[in-house]
Amino acid sequence: MRSKVISMVLFACSHIYAAMPANKRMIMTSGEKVHSIRYQLGQSTIIDLDVRPEVVICGNKNYFNIEKLKTGITVQPLSNFSTNLTILSGERRFLFYLLPAGAQSPDGFVEVKWIPPHETKLINLRPIKPDTQIELNRKIKLETGLQIEFVRNKVNSSGRQIFDILIKNDRLKIFSANSIEIIAFVGEQPLKHQALVWEKESVKEKSPMSGRLIIANVRAKNLILHIRFSGRTLKVNMKGI
Numbered sequence: 001m002r003s004k005v006i007s008m009v010l011f012a013c014s015h016i017y018a019a020m021p022a023n024k025r026m027i028m029t030s031g032e033k034v035h036s037i038r039y040q041l042g043q044s045t046i047i048d049l050d051v052r053p054e055v056v057i058c059g060n061k062n063y064f065n066i067e068k069l070k071t072g073i074t075v076q077p078l079s080n081f082s083t084n085l086t087i088l089s090g091e092r093r094f095l096f097y098l099l100p101a102g103a104q105s106p107d108g109f110v111e112v113k114w115i116p117p118h119e120t121k122l123i124n125l126r127p128i129k130p131d132t133q134i135e136l137n138r139k140i141k142l143e144t145g146l147q148i149e150f151v152r153n154k155v156n157s158s159g160r161q162i163f164d165i166l167i168k169n170d171r172l173k174i175f176s177a178n179s180i181e182i183i184a185f186v187g188e189q190p191l192k193h194q195a196l197v198w199e200k201e202s203v204k205e206k207s208p209m210s211g212r213l214i215i216a217n218v219r220a221k222n223l224i225l226h227i228r229f230s231g232r233t234l235k236v237n238m239k240g241i
Contacts, residue, residue: 022108023231028183028190030115031093036179037085038231039077039098040106047096047110048072051089059083064098072112105231115192131156136163140236142229145170148180150225150236163213163225169203177203181228182213190226191215 022043027035039045049072056073058064063081067074073087075098085096092114101107138150151164167180177198184191193216203209213225225236 023105024109024111025107025228025233026111026113026183026190028113028115028194029094030117031095032117034084034095034097037075037096037098037110038101038104038106039075040101041077041080043106043108045075045107045110046072047075047087047112049087049089049092049094049112050114051092053087053089055086055088057086057088058098059085101231113190136238138236138238140227140234142180142227142234146229148227150238153238159216159218161215161218161223163215165211165213167203167209167211169205169207169209171205174202174204177201177209177211179229181226183226183228184213184215184218185224185226186218186222187224191218191223193218 022040022045023038029035037045037047046069048069051071053068053073056066056068058066060081060083063077063079063083065076065078066085067076075085077098077100080100082097082099085098087094087096094112132155134153134155136150136152140148140150142148147168147170149166149168151166154162154164165182167177169175177200180203182196184194195214196211197214198211199209215223223238225238227234227236
């Protein structure tokens with residue numbers, strides 16, 4: 001009887017995951033970082049590159065059905081298997097890692113924005129003396145036991161902005177800092193010259209961790225910061241900044 005109950009619970013959980021709606025999100029890359037793509041059995045994921053894919057290399061193609069599109073690819077998983085995925089188009093290289101979504105929302109449509117490597121070099125990560133410093137103390141609850149705080153905003157005369165960020169993790173598990181994405185927008189358009197830098201690779205329990213969102217040569221006000229975590233997107237309006 002007990003085994004029958006357990007089987008029914010597992011069956012119900014599998015149907016919950018299958019019914020979870022797919023997520024639409026955007027990735028900004030210059031070809032150096034590996035970006036995770038979360039998939040769900042029974043659903044296809046579209047990766048739009050805005051360029052024609054020339055070469056597609058899947059670490060284990062026996063577990064995925066991949067088809068080329070005019071400006072991207074579709075990925076249909078055949079099993080719960082994690083592997084790397086590389087797409088080449090001209091001199092551009094796109095690096096991904098396919099993994100099961102599990103309890104998180106799967107990626108249904110991923111829009112990839114290409115940032116030329118020479119433009120990313122415009123973002124100087126060395127500390128500078130700001131002309132203006134604004135204390136923000138904006139606290140955002142990502143989920144139970146996990147909070148992100150925008151401590152302050154530093155702006156210099158050239159228009160470069162630095163947001164000092166603090167993550168507080170009171171949960172019982174360690175997770176990768178790269179699972180939190182923060183992208184600055186003006187209206188509906190993401191800013192080109194920006195970089196998110198974390199102090200460490202992993203966010204540990206009861207151990208606050210610092211980070212910085214660095215935006216180069218931007219004088220626009222009313223920035224909107226998109227925070228993406230666990231398949232959800234929160235929008236934080238930085239009025240007047």
